[in-house]
Amino acid sequence: MSRPFLKMNGLGNDFVVVEARSAPFAPTPEEVRAIASREAGIGCDQLVSIEASDKADAAVRFWNADGEEVGACGNASRCVGWLLMEASGRDQAVMETQGGLLTATRAGDRIVSVDMGVPGLDWTDIPLAEEMDTKGIELQVGPIDAPILHTPGCVSMGNPHVVFFVPDIETAPVVEVGPMIEHHHLFPEAVNVGFAQIVARDRIRLRVWERGAGLTKACGTGACAALVAAHRRGLTDNKATLVLDGGELTIEWRESDGHVIMTGPAQVDFTGILP
Template sequence: MRFTKMQGLGNDYVYLNCTGGLPDNLPELAARLSDRHFGVGADGLICICPSERADFGMRIFNADGSEGAMCGNGIRCLGKYVYDKGLTRKTSLLTVETASGVRYLELFLRDGRVHAVLVDMGRPALSPPVKLTAAGRTWRAVPVSVGNPHAVVFCGEVDALNLAELGPALERHPAFPDRVNVEFAQTDDRGGLKVRVWERGSGETLACGTGACAALAAAAQDGLVSRHTAVRLPGGELEVRWAEENGHLYMTGPAVTVFEGEISLEK
């Protein structure tokens, strides 16, 4: 099976061109390909599919095989994939259908290839803060949906947190019966945000595009940052803007091809 490994700020995925049809048993395939010892190694699998509503469709599977609804870093890399491989010549208003709706992309080129992508992430849905008990403490979390569920927790120092303990406890908290992605955020001295992410089904990752958008929306709503700022994650920086004119979130960041290859699916 031919594949392409891509990453956005270190949030890495295996990409399959499925415009001619989907492979069998995608959850099992995603878990096998994502395994960092016995597979390619990734945070998940993304299938590029045909769509009747958009230029392309995108299906996302986490490293544990569960299917996701939306992935900000993943959709940026999809934009790079389809342009660099000649599947489209669009650089603006490129449309991608996801399980959470159609998203619009603008591609930025350097030497004829995509190096960065802006994504219209749509309007966030913010819920009132909730108090959650986990790892022996009570945490204030702001639930935010940006096509997938997030809980944003503001902390004094995110680097001091033990996410290996805290992440699973909040991801699987009874308040979120379908599990949740968790962002641990703090303001920085530049007026931006510093964020660590625990992704539902994948664990701690170097970056999460939807998580950065959720953190910005929660922080801006509380007056902690402006509506247009940088979000710093362990893998790098995203620019996120929450537009006042239409309420949409716009995310801009890099997209990188790591390598291409072929893997045997023999067990």
């Protein structure tokens, strides 16, 4: 059966979005990898399906490029939220995900805010292999007496994140250290690895080595995690602009209810039919 898809991106973090409300979609890891392949397939960081839901406007599922299904993807949630709002003509859409219900709200022309919910800050939320204070865990990279990276914060945004604070993002060893930490024994479910440079109280420069996808142009949940980790340490205010390789997101950790709100663009690149 031929199945239409949309190629979308949020700040260059790109997705193949499949309509699966009329017919079930259950790709194998091999099929996900084939679709995600930039050489032989359509090419994307994540594969996303929109399915029927009795709790929300739609259910949304996410797979990383390596074939593994994951519970959350912030940029993709923004893109799907925009699609659902365009289809309904409304200014709000509710999505059912593995991590719970997410609400998207129109915030401008092709600009969408998504309520990403309350961050998980307990060591069991991440999860970590042993009990630690997630504000700054015992993990370092480099010589014991002079580590190049140390004491990162950990946050769950429906998926696990570790955030290292670095003096200069241009010299941060993202590609060298990212894959090493992604599969570190401290993280039984593997982890997304963020490298954050605090530019100002309201500005963070961020690069993220994504679990199962590698270095991407932008990571929405990574941006949320970085703001939360930074604010917990008193490094920033509770709202900041996150500057990613693909562009900027506004992240607010709302004091009223503890929810994290992510605002940024959603774009459609092209449409096609899955082979």
